[in-house]
Structures are given as C-alpha cells and as structure tokens.
Amino acid sequence: MEMPHSPALSSSLVSIAVCSACAMWAAPAWSDSLADMPRPAAVGTAVTATAIEIERGTSFYLGRIRADAAYARGLSGAGVTIATLDTGISGTHREFMQAGKLLPGLNAVTGGLDVTDRRGHGSHVAGIIAALRDGRGNAGVAHGATLLPIKIFPDSGSGSTLALDIGLRHAIGKAAIINLSIGASGPFDARAMQEAVKSGLLIVAAAGNDGAPTSNWPARFAREAWANNQIIAVGAVDASNRIASFSNRAGDTAAWYLVAPGVGVVSAHRNDQYASMSGTSMAAPMVSGAAALLMQMWPRLRADQVATILLVTATDLGAPGIDPIYGRGLLNIDKALKPVGTLTTTTYNGKTIRVLSGAMQPSAATSAIWSLAASGQLRAVGRDDFQRDFGIDLGRTVTRSTALSLDQVIGGMGRRNEVAERVFGDDMEMAFVRESWTGTGMGAMPAHLQAQAPRDRLAAFSLLARGRDGMQASFALGSFAGQDFGAHGLRLAPDLPLSQVAGLSNPYLSLLPSTTHFAVAREAGGYWVKAGLVAAGTHDPLASSDVHLPGAAWMPQARSGVFEVSRSFDGAALSMSLLQTRERNAYLGSYSSGALSIANRAATHSVQLAGAVLIMPQLALAGQASYGITPGRSGDSLVAGVTTLRTNAFSLALVAADRARRGDRLSLALSQPMRTYAGQLTMDVLSNEQVRDRLVFSMAPTGREVRGELSYQAPLGPLSSMGVSMMLRREPNNIADAALDKLLALRYATRF
Numbered sequence: 001m002e003m004p005h006s007p008a009l010s011s012s013l014v015s016i017a018v019c020s021a022c023a024m025w026a027a028p029a030w031s032d033s034l035a036d037m038p039r040p041a042a043v044g045t046a047v048t049a050t051a052i053e054i055e056r057g058t059s060f061y062l063g064r065i066r067a068d069a070a071y072a073r074g075l076s077g078a079g080v081t082i083a084t085l086d087t088g089i090s091g092t093h094r095e096f097m098q099a100g101k102l103l104p105g106l107n108a109v110t111g112g113l114d115v116t117d118r119r120g121h122g123s124h125v126a127g128i129i130a131a132l133r134d135g136r137g138n139a140g141v142a143h144g145a146t147l148l149p150i151k152i153f154p155d156s157g158s159g160s161t162l163a164l165d166i167g168l169r170h171a172i173g174k175a176a177i178i179n180l181s182i183g184a185s186g187p188f189d190a191r192a193m194q195e196a197v198k199s200g201l202l203i204v205a206a207a208g209n210d211g212a213p214t215s216n217w218p219a220r221f222a223r224e225a226w227a228n229n230q231i232i233a234v235g236a237v238d239a240s241n242r243i244a245s246f247s248n249r250a251g252d253t254a255a256w257y258l259v260a261p262g263v264g265v266v267s268a269h270r271n272d273q274y275a276s277m278s279g280t281s282m283a284a285p286m287v288s289g290a291a292a293l294l295m296q297m298w299p300r301l302r303a304d305q306v307a308t309i310l311l312v313t314a315t316d317l318g319a320p321g322i323d324p325i326y327g328r329g330l331l332n333i334d335k336a337l338k339p340v341g342t343l344t345t346t347t348y349n350g351k352t353i354r355v356l357s358g359a360m361q362p363s364a365a366t367s368a369i370w371s372l373a374a375s376g377q378l379r380a381v382g383r384d385d386f387q388r389d390f391g392i393d394l395g396r397t398v399t400r401s402t403a404l405s406l407d408q409v410i411g412g413m414g415r416r417n418e419v420a421e422r423v424f425g426d427d428m429e430m431a432f433v434r435e436s437w438t439g440t441g442m443g444a445m446p447a448h449l450q451a452q453a454p455r456d457r458l459a460a461f462s463l464l465a466r467g468r469d470g471m472q473a474s475f476a477l478g479s480f481a482g483q484d485f486g487a488h489g490l491r492l493a494p495d496l497p498l499s500q501v502a503g504l505s506n507p508y509l510s511l512l513p514s515t516t517h518f519a520v521a522r523e524a525g526g527y528w529v530k531a532g533l534v535a536a537g538t539h540d541p542l543a544s545s546d547v548h549l550p551g552a553a554w555m556p557q558a559r560s561g562v563f564e565v566s567r568s569f570d571g572a573a574l575s576m577s578l579l580q581t582r583e584r585n586a587y588l589g590s591y592s593s594g595a596l597s598i599a600n601r602a603a604t605h606s607v608q609l610a611g612a613v614l615i616m617p618q619l620a621l622a623g624q625a626s627y628g629i630t631p632g633r634s635g636d637s638l639v640a641g642v643t644t645l646r647t648n649a650f651s652l653a654l655v656a657a658d659r660a661r662r663g664d665r666l667s668l669a670l671s672q673p674m675r676t677y678a679g680q681l682t683m684d685v686l687s688n689e690q691v692r693d694r695l696v697f698s699m700a701p702t703g704r705e706v707r708g709e710l711s712y713q714a715p716l717g718p719l720s721s722m723g724v725s726m727m728l729r730r731e732p733n734n735i736a737d738a739a740l741d742k743l744l745a746l747r748y749a750t751r752f
Contacts, residue, residue: 051135077142141289214251236262257327358594
C-alpha cells in the first residue's frame with residue numbers, strides 16, 4: 001500500500017510518514033500474490049539445514065550486500081542496540097520472540113509503553129535489521145542485535161515531527177544506532193537530531209520514494225556540518241543494482257548516500273505475518289544492520305567512523321566515484337570488514353611500520369622462516385586508518401626460494417665465453433673471459449633487463465704475479481674471484497682444477513656474488529700462508545658504466561677477509577681458511593625489509609677445512625667442511641632480534657680428467673649447502689589492541705638439503721665442445737616438505 005505524505009502542519013511541526021508498497025502473506029496461509037514464495041517453518045519446528053536454506057533464499061538481500069563475510073567471523077550484531085523510530089514492532093511475531101531481542105519501548109505519540117505495530121511497516125523494517133536466523137521466514141542483517149522499538153506514528157499511519165523529536169531524545173543513551181525509515185514533507189527543526197548526533201548516535205535514514213533528484217528529510221540533513229558524518233542517507237536499487245524508479249537519488253547528499261536492495265524485500269509484518277515490500281524504507285535497515293556488525297566487531301569505533309567506513313567501502317555504481325545518482329554506491333559488508341588504508345603496527349621500541357610492507361627472501365641458511373610462514377606462525381595485529389585491529393599473516397610477505405629451473409640454465413646457454421690465458425715468463429700469469437650474448441640466451445632474461453644488458457663484455461679477469469722471494473700476489477674480478485682460497489685453491493695436478501666443481505666452493509664466500517679479490521701469499525717451511533680480501537657490491541667493475549639495474553641501491557653488499565694456511569704433499573693437499581664475512585642489506589644470504597626485516601647487516605666468522613688426494617693419475621677425491629658463527633643482533637622491525645646462529649656445510653667430490661678423451665673434465669659431488677643448526681629468532685608483536693607477545697622460534701630448519709651434482713665437459717674438436725650437467729636436491733633449501741628438485745642440462749657450442 002502507498003501512503004502519501006501529508007502537507008506540513010506548520011513551520012515547526014511537519015508531517016512525517018512511512019512510504020512503501022507491500023503485499024502480505026500470513027503463516028500458515030499464503031496470499032495468492034506470494035504463492036511462489038517459500039513457506040516459513042511452523043513455530044516449534046526443529047531447525048534443519050533445509051529450513052536455513054529456505055530462509056536464506058527468502059533473505060536474498062544478505063548475499064547482495066555481502067553479509068556472509070560477517071557471519072563467517074561469527075558476527076551477528078550481538079551486544080548492539082538499534083532503535084527503530086517507526087510504527088512500532090509486533091512483539092508476538094516469531095522473529096522477535098527470543099528473550100532479550102526487544103527492549104521495553106516507548107510510544108512517543110501517547111507517552112505510554114504500547115509499541116504494538118498495527119500497520120506492519122515497523123515490524124518489516126525491524127525484521128530486515130534483526131529478524132532471528134532460525135530457519136523461519138527471513139533473517140535480519142544483524143540477527144543477533146537488540147531492538148529498541150519507539151513508536152512515532154499513530155495507528156492511522158501519518159505522524160508529525162513532534163513525536164519524532166520525542167523518540168530521538170528517548171533513544172539517546174539507550175541505543176547506538178537509530179533507523180529512520182520515514183520521510184517528511186519538508187525541512188523541520190533539527191534540534192533533536194543534533195542532540196542525537198552530539199550524543200554519539202549513528203542515524204540511518206531512508207532517502208524517500210518520490211523518484212526525486214535528491215533525498216528527502218530527514219536523510220537530507222546528512223549534508224549539514226553539524227551532522228558530523230553521523231547521518232547516512234539510503235536509496236534503493238532493484239535486482240540488477242539499478243536505482244529503483246521510485247527511489248530518491250543522491251543529489252546534494254551524494255557524499256553521505258548509499259544504496260541497498262529495496263525491491264521485493266520479504267520480512268516480518270503484523271500479526272505474525274510476512275510481507276514483500278518495496279521502498280527506501282527497506283534499504284535503510286540493511287545499512288543499520290551492517291553498522292551493528294561493525295560495532296560488534298570493533299566496539300571502540302565512533303559513529304562517524306562507522307558511517308565513513310560503510311561509505312568508503314561501498315561498491316561503486318553508476319559514474320565512477322561519488323555521483324549524484326548512486327552517491328557512494330552499493331553497501332558492501334565484506335569490504336567494510338577489511339582494512340581501509342594502510343595497515344600499520346608498532347615495534348617493541350615504539351616505531352610505527354607498515355605491516356605488509358617489504359619482503360622476505362630466505363636463504364638456505366634461514367629457510368626456517370619459510371617453514372614458519374607456511375605453517376601460519378608469523379602473525380601479528382595491524383591497525384588500519386580507523387585504528388581497527390586486524391590479524392595479519394606476515395607469511396604473505398615471505399617468498400619461497402625457487403627451485404632449479406631450465407630457464408636459469410638456458411639463460412646461460414646463450415652466453416658464449418672466450419677464455420684466453422697468457423704466461424709472461426715465470427713471474428706472471430694472466431687470464432680473462434670475454435662474454436657475448438646471443439638473442440636466444442637473452443630471451444630468458446626479463447624483458448625490462450634485455451635492453452640494459454651488455455651484449456659483449458669482459459666477464460672475468462685474473463692476474464698472478466710471483467716474486468723471487470717466494471711471495472705471490474693475485475688479483476681477480478668476476479668468476480675468477482675467490483678461487484684462490486679453500487678447496488678451490490688446492491693444486492694437485494695442472495690439468496685437474498678443483499675450482500670448476502661448484503660443490504667444493506666455500507659457502508661463506510658464496511655469500512658474495514660478483515666478487516673482486518686481492519690476495520698475497522708466501523711459502524715458508526713447506527706451508528703457504530695466504531691473506532686476502534674478497535668483496536662484492538652493487539657495482540660490477542666489469543659492466544658498462546651506463547648499465548643500472550632496477551633496485552641496485554638495495555642489493556646486497558658484502559666483503560670477506562681471509563687468512564689461510566695450506567700445504568701440499570706428494571699427491572695430496574690440505575688447507576685451513578679463516579674468514580670474517582660482513583654483509584650489508586643481507587643476512588646469511590637472505591634479503592629482508594619491512595615488518596620482517598631480520599637485520600640490515602651481519603658479521604659471520606667461519607672456518608673451512610679442505611683437503612684433496614690424488615687416488616690415481618688424473619683422478620682426485622676432494623672435500624671440505626665449513627662452520628660459521630653469526631653473532632646475534634637486535635632488530636628494528638617486528639623481529640626483535642636473533643641470537644647467535646651456528647651454521648655448517650659439507651661436500652665431497654670426485655674429480656677426473658682425460659677419462660673418455662683428452663681434455664675432458666668429469667666431476668661428481670655430494671654436498672650439504674649452508675644450514676643453520678642452532679640459534680633462535682624472537683618476534684615482538686601486538687596480539688590484540690593492548691597486549692604484546694614475544695614469540696621465540698628456532699632458526700634450525702626441519703629439513704636438510706643433500707645435493708648431488710654430476711658434470712661432464714669435453715672438447716669435440718678445435719671449434720666445438722659439449723657439456724652435460726645433472727643435479728638432484730633432496731629437501732632443497734633445507735625445507736622438509738619440499739619435493740625432490742631435479743635438473744638435467746645439455747650444452748653444445750661451436751664457432752663458425
């Protein structure tokens with residue numbers, strides 16, 4: 001039924017009315033007009049899954065406004081009171097019979113306590129807000145909320161702002177939200193509304209059903225400065241989310257205007273009946289229910305904050321942005337429950353940081369962090385722009401180390417290396433590698449780097465000078481750097497270079513990519529004593545000066561000081577190397593920034609014992625064992641610090657030459673890359689709004705990588721060569737549940 005507005009009674013006393021069209025059905029009888037609607041369960045019937053499904057079908061609007069996200073969190077509006085200033089509520093209706101659902105109300109027309117709804121409009125609105133979710137009839141948006149019925153209309157239907165003012169003042173201190181599914185014939189004295197706003201109430205008002213270009217009063221008061229963003233005007237949309245023909249548009253209230261379903265909405269009515277009604281009166285209570293869900297989740301929110309959250313998280317409809325028809329857009333509870341703006345938290349020392357900023361790339365030595373991330377143990381509480389707390393899985397910022405891939409190898413196969421060596425008498429040796437790229441090889445590089453990568457360059461260089469007093473000095477750049485130390489530096493036979501076996505490399509020197517080294521050595525009493533400096537940084541001294549890779553300023557930098565003692569015997573060699581490796585922007589090869597930043601630098605002390613023995617001509621057995629200690633550091637992020645970490649690495653290799661043909665090289669290596677076996681990481685995080693937790697985790701991973709490498713290279717003639725490499729990694733990167741990593745690569749090169 002349509003209820004027309006009455007003319008204004010005076011400048012201070014204006015008529016108000018409810019305005020909606022409805023068709024009613026009773027239980028158990030149904031009217032012909034609603035025969036296709038599901039029948040509600042009889043009172044006392046056990047609630048079944050089917051009944052809940054039927055109730056949900058009747059309450060179609062819950063899906064349209066994305067309310068399920070709230071129910072998945074256990075929200076129902078419990079503990080929040082909503083005042084309905086309307087035609088009253090039918091207290092004997094099955095949807096409101098739960099104890100505590102209805103508070104004692106007020107009849108603002110008579111001054112009495114009788115709030116019985118004899119017209120049905122108030123019950124319909126109340127049902128959309130908070131009807132029980134019980135498998136009968138319909139379910140309210142905030143089905144667990146409490147209702148405060150305030151009857152401001154006589155049973156004839158049309159009332160005045162005098163009763164409205166009494167009702168507004170009565171709600172102060174008793175409710176958190178006021179629903180006004182009413183419309184006035186014109187502006188009126190807003191002092192009672194101002195008092196309600198000042199008291200902290202949120203007011204949700206229907207925009208009106210005149211098809212007008214802007215909202216009616218009282219919804220139109222939302223644009224006033226005194227409204228303090230605590231009044232939301234609500235329009236109605238149809239099943240296609242188009243503005244309903246009868247709905248007043250946003251107009252000059254666009255910034256405070258939402259839309260919600262308002263056509264054919266089924267809800268409670270008088271005399272334990274249900275009705276399908278259309279109007280902005282039906283859309284407004286959906287917004288009131290949504291506000292109650294937010295208030296239950298975050299009781300500290302002010303009314304203006306709740307309103308702003310609902311407005312800024314609406315689904316945009318119509319013209320992009322705030323527009324004069326749809327205002328902010330369609331109510332979206334799911335989005336309203338998600339963070340707005342930037343999530344921040346505080347560290348143990350009071351520093352404010354963005355929770356999901358930065359990234360963490362663990363190394364094999366710090367792979368326990370990936371396991372913690374994968375198991376959901378790296379959690380914290382962050383706050384959005386409205387200081388709402390959200391549980392955050394910090395594991396989202398942790399990247400799992402990539403497995404071996406053919407792309408990595410194929411990318412290098414497009415590269416042609418030309419090695420040249422020259423000996424200057426007995427005093428000096430020089431070697432360099434010239435690298436050129438073909439189009440095929442560059443295709444494996446990221447597109448944004450292809451244009452910047454040098455097509456032809458000097459890739460490596462080494463110089464060895466010998467003095468007559470037993471002194472040696474060496475200098476190297478690129479891939480030659482660091483090969484004078486440890487197992488790589490052992491010499492058994494001229495044609496049996498151990499430096500070509502990757503598994504025999506010093507793992508702590510492997511923390512330094514693109515290295516440069518300088519070393520001096522001297523023989524004394526059959527021992528060689530060697531000291532040197534190995535360094536790596538963002539600038540490659542062999543690269544073109546005009547090549548600048550993105551993010552170079554953040555790339556890791558490191559240097560190692562090396563002291564080594566070695567001795568060669570008849571067919572055998574031994575060495576002991578002491579290193580101090582200092583990393584910047586890295587921690588044992590891992591890179592981190594933001595909330596999970598471990599440390600921006602690390603200093604690791606390590607020792608390597610290496611040896612090799614010639615089993616037979618051109619066949620050697622070599623191995624190394626390395627141990628490191630990285631002193632603990634305090635952090636400046638959610639990582640409060642790490643204790644001293646202890647790491648180790650082992651490898652054993654067979655190296656052969658001239659096996660199948662002259663000039664070939666064969667190696668078989670078994671190794672355990674660097675792995676932490678002792679140490680802890682401590683996080684200090686907010687676990688809720690007030691409490692901080694200190695979480696202590698072991699940095700020893702549950703897995704242990706064992707790597708097998710087989711490599712064979714052979715010349716095929718003066719202009720051609722071939723190579724084959726195979727690698728297997730069990731529990732790669734020391735991650736226990738990681739699948740076996742396998743790689744087989746073939747390479748053929750020739751000159752034309």
